[in-house]
Amino acid sequence: MPPSNRLKIEAPKSLATLVAQRLREAIIDGEFALGEMIPEETLASSFGVSRTPVREALNQLQLAGLVVIRPQRGSYVFEPTEADIAATCEFRCLLEPRAAELAYRNAREATAAALQAAISEMEEARAARDAVRYGRADTRLHEAFFEHCGNPYMQAAYATAATKIAALRTHLSAPADVLRAAGFEQHSKLLALFRAGEFVEFxxxxxxxxxxxxxxxVASLKSRAAA
Known part of the structure; x- marks a missing residue:
């Protein structure tokens, strides 16, 4: 008989992976500004580790597009260009509607429940004027389509940009989105269209x-540049 799954031992995460996870969260949540230098020595001291796992973590985040490592100069949070933003948004326009349609076929109720939970969280975040919380809920809403679409290739494609998309949302749109109703109302309408299976309108x-x-x-980038 095969051994019980209760006996399965999960390998502990490496220090580099733990550092990368925490640093990823810090960048997405806006604890580091776009383009800001990430000091290895300070990070190592803060985490209580040597600089080796910090360097490995930064290499991981560079692969995810969150960090740019410049030889002889240091590591920096990425800074998007207008062209990069346009390409990312076009990628989303192509992929998200199809993922939503597949999620409707594959796990309609579970997807709708995830969307509703995210919208409820966004509503509470708007009431509290909490941009970080709003951005996290916004991210969960859009990622729900991919989580439930049942297509691993589509999920892998979205994963190449998902972390960067989440960071852009927090840094460049969530501070304004939490104060205005238009984006929130569009999310609610997307949920209604999803439930109705109206994917042309969706x-x-x-x-x-x-x-x-x-x-x-783009407007936020220009404002930051002017400042």
């Missing part, structure tokens, strides 16, 4: 929503 609204996000990102 795709059109998703493109409108993501295009608005792109414009918000």
């Amino acid at each position: 795709e059109a609204l998703m493109r409108t929503h993501v295009t608005g996000t792109r414009n918000s990102y």
Whole structure:
């Protein structure tokens, strides 16, 4: 007989992986600004580790697009260009509606429940004027389509940009989104269209929503540059 799963031992996560997870959260939540230098020595001291796992963590985050390592200069949080933002948003416009349609076929109720939970969290975050909490809930809403779509290739494709998308959302749009109703109302409408299986209208609204996000990102970038 095969051994019970109760006897399975999970390998502990490496120090580099733990550091990468915490640093990823810090970048996404806005604890580091876009373009800010990430001092290895300070991080190592804060985590109570040597600089080796910090360097390994930074290499992992560079692969995810969150960090740029410049030889002889140091490591920096990524800084998007307008072209990068446009490409990311077009990627979303192409992939998210299809993922939503597959999620509807594959796990309709579970997806709808995840969307509703995210919207409820966003509503509470708006009431509290908590941009980080709003951004996290916004991210969970959009990722729910991929989580339930049942297509591992589509999930892998989205994963190549998901962390960067989450960071852009927190840094460039969530501070404004938490104060205005338009984006929140679009999310609620997307849920209604998903439940109804109206994917022609869903795709059109998703493109409108993501295009608005792109414009918000670009305006925020220009404002930051002017400041």
